Amino acid sequence: xxxxxxxxxxxxxxxxxxxxxxxxxxxxxxxxxxxxxxxxxxxxxxxxxxxxxxxxxxxxxxxxxxxxxxxxxxxxxxxx
Numbered sequence: 001x002x003x004x005x006x007x008x009x010x011x012x013x014x015x016x017x018x019x020x021x022x023x024x025x026x027x028x029x030x031x032x033x034x035x036x037x038x039x040x041x042x043x044x045x046x047x048x049x050x051x052x053x054x055x056x057x058x059x060x061x062x063x064x065x066x067x068x069x070x071x072x073x074x075x076x077x078x079x080x
Contacts, residue, residue: 006063006065006066009026009046010020010066010068011063011066011067012027014063028073031074032075033074037073037077039053039067039070040053040054040057
């Protein structure tokens with residue numbers, strides 16, 4: 001059985017979002033977060049998406065590094 005390690009693209013698929021690089025870039029550009037808003041508290045997630053992200057971070061699951069990567073991307077992108 002072959003297991004593929006999670007990537008940003010597969011995280012987007014898991015969240016039900018378009019997962020090609022252009023869609024990921026567009027999502028990150030459109031959803032930058034201020035420093036005082038946690039990734040899991042962002043208002044653009046559905047309850048199911050927020051729950052998945054929270055659970056994966058809480059249990060430090062194999063998705064956690066990719067969720068952290070998304071967190072960094074959304075917090076480092078500042079609107080012009």
